[in-house]
Amino acid sequence: MTASHILEKRSVRRSAGGARDSAEARRPGRRERRHAETRARLMSAALRLFAERGFADTSIEDITDAADVGKGTFFNYFPSKEHVLDAFGKTRVARVEAALAETRSGKKSVIQVMRHLVHGAALDTPLTPKLMRSYLIAALLNDSVRQSMTENQAQGRSFGAKLAAIGQKRGEIRSDVPARLVARAMQQGAFGGFLLWALDPEFELTTWLDTWIDLMFYGIAPRGRDGARASARKVDARPSKKKSKA
DSSP states (O other), X not given: OOHHHHHHHHHHHHHHHHHHHHHHHHSOOHHXXXXXXXXXXXXXXXXXXHHHHOSTTOOHHHHHHHHXXXXXXXXXXXXXXXXXXXXHHHHHHHXXXXXXXXXXXXXXXXXHXXXXXXXXXXXXXXXXXHXXXXXXXXXXXXXXXXXXXXXXXXXXXXXXXXXXXXXXXXXXXXXXXXXXXXXXXXXHXXXXXXXXXXXXXXXXHHHXXXXXHHHHXXXXXXXXXXXXXXXHTXXXXXXXXXXXXX
């Protein structure tokens, strides 16, 4: 074996070792994993209780008892109950970002991705009218949380605008309306539906979303393309057992 072959093998071994070391460095340690697990447990317990009881009737002690941690532990992860709802809002933004990535993959049309995004939000557990009211209360009670929620909404619109722009480039969405306005209209319509549901639990959310989605997609379909408009009117959500209220 020549000297060059020996050096080449050593170089390959060093590269492989470096890759392993890099992977090890990126892997969270036990402490980080436990921290993430405890935070997730607290957040899950809080959201479940907000969904069942509402914001005012859920104490921090209720949350820590449900998460099986000490009361003081809560403040190591969240400054207040309101901040749990802010974290919940950030998970919704992450869904929009994931929808954008799915759209870029080209496996689904923009309309399909948007429809599934909206219905996924509606069917998410433990989403209830009480949880939605808790979200609004958190924004009203805490200025820093309200500011953060406003930033979350802006980030969600930014992702939504990029998603709409892809649809315009593909010819799936009319191009005479700026993508940012399409994203804002999507956000306003969805938020309005959830708000009505929060105020009136008898309001059939999925039925409203079906109607709104059809009207929205009909409106943003390219002008003069009947096929695109027809496809926009198709509903792929699960059937609703109730009728929407007038």
